[in-house]
Amino acid sequence: KNQVEQSPQSLIILEGKNCTLQCNYTVSPFSNLRWYKQDTGRGPVSLTIMTFSENTKSNGRYTATLDADTKQSSLHITASQLSDSASYICVVSETGTASKLTFGTGTRLQVTL
Amino acid sequence: DVKVTQSSRYLVKRTGEKVFLECVQDMDHENMFWYRQDPGLGLRLIYFSYDVKMKEKGDIPEGYSVSREKKERFSLILESASTNQTSMYLCASSLLRPQQETQYFGPGTRLLVL
Numbered sequence: 001k002n003q004v005e006q007s008p009q010s011l012i013i014l015e016g017k018n019c020t021l022q023c024n025y026t027v028s029p030f031s032n033l034r035w036y037k038q039d040t041g042r043g044p045v046s047l048t049i050m051t052f053s054e055n056t057k058s059n060g061r062y063t064a065t066l067d068a069d070t071k072q073s074s075l076h077i078t079a080s081q082l083s084d085s086a087s088y089i090c091v092v093s094e095t096g097t098a099s100k101l102t103f104g105t106g107t108r109l110q111v112t113l
Numbered sequence: 114d115v116k117v118t119q120s121s122r123y124l125v126k127r128t129g130e131k132v133f134l135e136c137v138q139d140m141d142h143e144n145m146f147w148y149r150q151d152p153g154l155g156l157r158l159i160y161f162s163y164d165v166k167m168k169e170k171g172d173i174p175e176g177y178s179v180s181r182e183k184k185e186r187f188s189l190i191l192e193s194a195s196t197n198q199t200s201m202y203l204c205a206s207s208l209l210r211p212q213q214e215t216q217y218f219g220p221g222t223r224l225l226v227l
Binding site: 089106 | 117122153154155156157158203205215216217218219220223
């Protein structure tokens, strides 16, 4: 069964600090991996998308990495801000399968003063 | 910017009621999806549609039905609401096939079934 595991489940950091969120997956055959940010009470918003041949992708202070060999991805947030407080969801899609996305359960990040 | 809107942010219904959740997107996307999101579980796909009047079951279709009479509108129907359908419901849309295109999500409808 395809699975996406994220760690940690939750994280509290001080404003200005960096953090890294992890995503391990067993989805096969792999098509791409996305990171979404979901603010409380809102729908998820896409941050990055990476295909098999890409091993890093940045979006402002967010940098995602992908190791397709070990089936691991990370999302690094630099110089965190209060507005980074949200859940971050890793989503992996399969090649050739209609509409088959596997969602992780997310990491809830809280940035405090 | 893509805009996906959902008819209600919060909804309270009683067991056995018929419930309609509406979703509208304004970017002429072919694909539309309904998910539910529960604490400790990832988003789970209920139904999706690749075209008008077309629908396919997702992973958890039981107790739900959908309707897509127009390209921009995708409705989720709970024929007889039950307490285990209390959840956050998210609608999404995308161009082309989902694995090639990013899904854009609505703000969600938090449904409470009493």
